[in-house]
Amino acid sequence: MSTFTREEITHLGDLARIALTEKEIVRMQDELNSIAESINTVQEVATDDVQPTANPVPLEAYLRPDVAQKPLTQEQALSGAPVKEDGMFVAPRILGEE
């Protein structure tokens, strides 16, 4: 089981889109390594012959009847938007170039 390095945590912060501070990274390194040590015992019993469980109460997937329903109105859908304009969400620019 690999351990959490500084670089790894910085990379995970990028993947998870959290701009972790220097202080957080340092503290998290200790904590995560201690947690990882405790939880990697799962591999002792997870042998090839054991099937994984995703849903503990398995159900047959089914399709809902194709009946029209009233969704949220545009106003309701936008009601929590941090920034909105003309009935639309306003997002910062997606690409970084000037």
Added chain:
Amino acid sequence: MSDTAALVQLTAAEMAEKIRNKEVTSRELVEAHLAVIEAAEPQLQAFLKVSAQEALAQADEFDALSDEDKAKLPELAGVPIAIKDMIVTEGIETTAASRILEGWVPPYDATVIERLKAAHMPILGKTNLDEFAMGSSTEHSAYQNTMNPWNTECVPGGSGGGSAAAVAGFEAPLALGTDTGGSIRQPGAFTGTVGVKPTYGAVSRYGAIAMASSLDQIGPATRSVLDSALLYEVIGGHDKRDSTSIPEPVRPAAEAAREGAKRDLKGMKVGLIKEIGGEGFQQDVLDRFNECVKLLEDMGAEVVEVSCPHIGYALSAYYIVMPSEASSNLARYDGMRYGLRVMPPVDVPQTAANMMSYTREAGFGDEVKRRIILGTYALSAGYYDAWYGSAQKVRTLIIDDFNKAFDQVDVLICPTAPTTAFKFGDKIEDPMAMYVNDIATIPANLAGLPAMSIPAGLSGDGMPVGFQFLAPQKRDEVMYKPAAALEAALEEQWGGPVWKSMNTPWLEGLNK
């Protein structure tokens, strides 16, 4: 003792009976609880938001119904309830105790809220929790600590500490919680109340803010087993808006609870889980547990020891599955459509991706970040099989263990938590110490089983101890009978409910 104090100390079923007998109106019940909330909140801080106007309007609407219409409603109609702030309520701010949702007013109701409204149960407000239900003490709330009504220097448990404290402190007769690894049951144990996690899929999760979707379940927090049964019957049953909702009617829990109150358990086989208890468990928790086992036997139950050999791996599997699913579920908080948005500092490109990173850095607390990072790692290429894949296999092994146990016995028992409520700050700096507190509640979530905690008595220093029952999947009623029987036997010993031993200074001075 004032009228108000006497009224709020009734069980929800008793309140409902008084409504039917026209001894009290729903408005009077709501007003009584609002008075307690006003008096108690400075000491307990169980609520993040009190929805007084909404509750009074809902009560008036119920009181105005004809007797004929009232008779068609569920038994708890007109009795007020508090809601963990992890469940969305249309028009009432819902935060999950996180800065990232501060001020968010949902445009829709969770299915359970629709059902409570259909049952005309007024909603008193939203209760405090660990941020996004991640924690075992409610100390991870971004807004406030909630105090344990038994001793305000102690935590009320978590994540549903607010709901448990509100019910224990008589601010509400009933509350809803969410239980991912014990978040209803462990606070129940810590506050001397009843907490139930139904079978996974027995109560719709539509509108429950998602933490770990294969583990999360909504359930009741109450002061009696019958109240939990009645509340479960209001909120349970199939919902086509939740793809994991079991397409079957609710189980007859109230009937089983009433049967249990007769205190006859002849013919019932009870399995004591060998692997939960002993080392790491407080001695007086084990003492109360053993006394309860004796009471079950006195009522005719046959108690045998059963083994679930893989339970020792449950905590590890849980702390892989839960952060993995949480890291995925919490990806939705991206500052785009609702919630907090924080733009990057001026020297950082003002892009959408950077906005997300600074929003999530500012909006999430330490525990949430820790779990997102851990989950992101567990799901990443190269580690998925070793971590998430292995944890899913452990779930299969634990389910097999339980299936074998339920071949031998009707219901399983163990303590709810290894300790009684601890002091503020005791475990907050050490994540593993906090995680270990969930060791007895997690197995039911991993296996999708229904489980409940009821008060088992007090520790040497006067704090409540919890006793846990676990039943087979989709047979929730099976645990209500022995739970109600044990509750009745204990209350006879104590000369009343466990809360008779609790000091409630906030109830004095009401009705002045």
